[in-house]
Amino acid sequence: MVSRYIAWASAIGLVLALSGCDAKAPPSGATSVPQAVFADPSTAELTAGANVQLRAQVNDAKGHAIGGASIVFQSENPSTVSVSPSGLVHAVGSSGEAIVTVASGVRITHVPVHVRPAAAATLEIVNGPAAATAVGGEIGQLMVRVRDKFGNPVSGTAMTWTPSPLGGSIESSMAATAADGAASAHWRAGEKAGAFSLEVRAGSLSPLLVQAHVVAGPAVSVQIKTEPALEPAKFVMTDDPIDVWALVVDQYGNGVADASVVIGSQKGCGPGPARAQTDAAGVTEPVRWTPAQPIKCELTAHVDQPALDAHVTVNIRRRPNAKVRR
Numbered sequence: 001m002v003s004r005y006i007a008w009a010s011a012i013g014l015v016l017a018l019s020g021c022d023a024k025a026p027p028s029g030a031t032s033v034p035q036a037v038f039a040d041p042s043t044a045e046l047t048a049g050a051n052v053q054l055r056a057q058v059n060d061a062k063g064h065a066i067g068g069a070s071i072v073f074q075s076e077n078p079s080t081v082s083v084s085p086s087g088l089v090h091a092v093g094s095s096g097e098a099i100v101t102v103a104s105g106v107r108i109t110h111v112p113v114h115v116r117p118a119a120a121a122t123l124e125i126v127n128g129p130a131a132a133t134a135v136g137g138e139i140g141q142l143m144v145r146v147r148d149k150f151g152n153p154v155s156g157t158a159m160t161w162t163p164s165p166l167g168g169s170i171e172s173s174m175a176a177t178a179a180d181g182a183a184s185a186h187w188r189a190g191e192k193a194g195a196f197s198l199e200v201r202a203g204s205l206s207p208l209l210v211q212a213h214v215v216a217g218p219a220v221s222v223q224i225k226t227e228p229a230l231e232p233a234k235f236v237m238t239d240d241p242i243d244v245w246a247l248v249v250d251q252y253g254n255g256v257a258d259a260s261v262v263i264g265s266q267k268g269c270g271p272g273p274a275r276a277q278t279d280a281a282g283v284t285e286p287v288r289w290t291p292a293q294p295i296k297c298e299l300t301a302h303v304d305q306p307a308l309d310a311h312v313t314v315n316i317r318r319r320p321n322a323k324v325r326r
Contacts, residue, residue: 033061038109039111044114046116047115049149050090052113054088070105072102073085078092080115091113095115098115123202125208126144127143129187131213132215133213134217135254136188138187138189139168145177146177153182157176157203159201161173162198166190169188170198190214216249217250220249223248223249224245236314241289248303263275271299299312
């Protein structure tokens with residue numbers, strides 16, 4: 001009986017001894033004072049318009065987490081990022097660098113945030129072509145810029161530049177947009193005058209069409225034209241009306257506008273003299289001429305600036321049974 005009592009008492013003492021070893025005193029007031037603040041992630045990178053959630057932990061002097069500690073989130077660059085009381089960081093639109101502070105009492109940590117542009121959304125012309133360019137000349141150094149939906153320049157967007165048929169050539173161009181979202185190309189006119197376009201593509205954005213007006217170069221020759229056409233060794237009958245006009249062209253055969261031309265004939269056997277201006281196609285208004293007498297007549301066209309001349313010989317025969325004019 002005595003032995004069973006001793007065994008029972010020993011067991012109770014062992015339980016009390018173990019219970020005493022596991023018990024800890026509550027932390028003192030000094031260990032609950034915030035000594036360090038940590039944020040996760042410690043740095044952040046996101047696109048304009050996106051969010052990232054910050055989580056914070058406050059530790060005491062012994063490195064233990066302090067549950068229920070007061071934490072304040074604040075953005076030092078509200079035009080770039082905002083932050084909610086719970087630590088949700090939002091890139092409001094502007095790309096760039098920002099700092100979010102995480103504070104508990106006097107303890108603060110800083111979270112650097114890099115905001116990069118969102119996806120490319122718009123393609124705009126920064127510098128367009130000249131109002132008019134002579135054939136063979138440089139239409140201009142074109143510059144375009146790619147931006148995201150917030151207006152941030154987007155770099156690294158692949159570029160293609162495609163002139164329309166006969167619309168000249170691209171001498172040099174940027175294959176992708178630079179850090180400021182811009183890309184440029186040198187566009188040179190071809191040998192053909194007229195209205196041409198250049199298709200500019202930036203990634204998957206809708207293409208942009210740039211228009212250019214190419215005009216003829218300096219006049220190098222004047223030509224005499226008739227209706228009906230005067231063929232070699234063909235005779236023209238008296239009393240058959242002929243329309244005579246002039247065509248002024250540049251070195252590539254493009255019509256030269258606003259050239260002053262005198263249409264006439266040697267010794268007054270033909271029309272005129274009549275002065276006319278060429279139109280946009282390099283053509284003057286026609287002069288109506290009705291040969292009255294059989295003769296070999298030489299039609300002429302003269303341009304003053306620069307001095308250009310043209311001559312066409314016309315063999316005129318009397319129409320059978322026609323009355324002789326005196």
